Amino acid sequence: MGAILPVFPLGTVLFPGLVLPLHIFEERYRTLVRDLVATTDDEPHEFGVITLRQGLEAPAPFDAGPGEDDDERPEAPAVTADQLYDVGCTAELRQVTELPDGRFDIVTVGRRRFRLLSLAADGHPYLTAEVEWLPDEEPGDETAQLLAPRVLAAFRTYLDLLRPDSEVLDQVPDDPTVLSHLIAATAQLTIDERQDLLAAPDTATRLRAELRLLNREAGLLARVRAVPVPLSDLARPMSPN
Incomplete structure (x- = not known):
């Protein structure tokens, strides 16, 4: 039997080490935050972020937006396992701010990957699931060490074409x-492409895939820039991530 984990379906893909701020307004997920805060210090204060397949409604990230009243927003409908991708990442609570009306602003950081086995029916108001933990990736893999400089160079080329003033690479991880997680979360990729990168069995596989994707995207951007119309008119739409 796998571990039981509270899960939060979202329209984004979370990667280990990446920051995810959220605005919690649904009552069931307010309960989740309160439950996590109440756990003992020796237990991880984390929940699973698992991505809804495209076309489904997802809770809004961090801010409801100007003019929107959280109290008037209906809670998202219940989801089934086939509406979710099967690989997710846990989000560890790092900062919790409770608002006067009981809502929360939270800051989380991606921690560890898991595979969804089944949704659980355990009486909690929020979604829980049976999951298996995916193995940690070995930091000393020689192939990954050799691939990393090539992928970083491709990422620099891609960013120079996309937004030359980008500050993403001011501090490059060694x-x-x-690095593979940063690129996967930052590049303008589809949800499916990000999910494939999250589910990659190891860093070397993820880096190889990113090298292909970055070279493809850089080629598309270079051709677009050669056309005498604004780049914003021709570039592919931003991912909803």
Whole structure:
């Protein structure tokens, strides 16, 4: 039997080490935050973020937006396992701010990957699931060490074409795994592509896939920039992530 984990379906893909702020307004997920805060210090204060398949409604990230009243927003409908991707990442609570009306602003950081086995029926108001933990990736993999400089160079080229003033690479991580997660979360990719990267069995596989994707995207951007119309008119739409 796998571990039982509270899970939060979202329209985004979370990667280990990446920051995810959220605005919690649904009552069931307010309960989740309160339950996590109440756990003992020796237990991880984490929940699973698992991505809804495209076309489904997802809770809004962090801010409801100007003019929106959280009390008037209906709770998202219950989801089934086939509406979710099967690989997710836990989000560890790092900061919790309770608002006067009981809502929360929270800051989380991606921690560890898991595979969804089944949704659980355990009486909690929020969604829980049986999961298996995916193995940690070895930081000293020689192939990943060799691939990392090539992927980083491709990422620099891609960012120079996309937004030359980007500050993403002001501090480049030395660890190939951390680099692979940063690229996967930052590049303008589809949900399916991000999910494939999250589910990659190891860092080297993820880096190889990113090298292909970055070269493809850089080629598309270079061709677009050669056309005498604004880049914003021709570039692919931003991912909802």
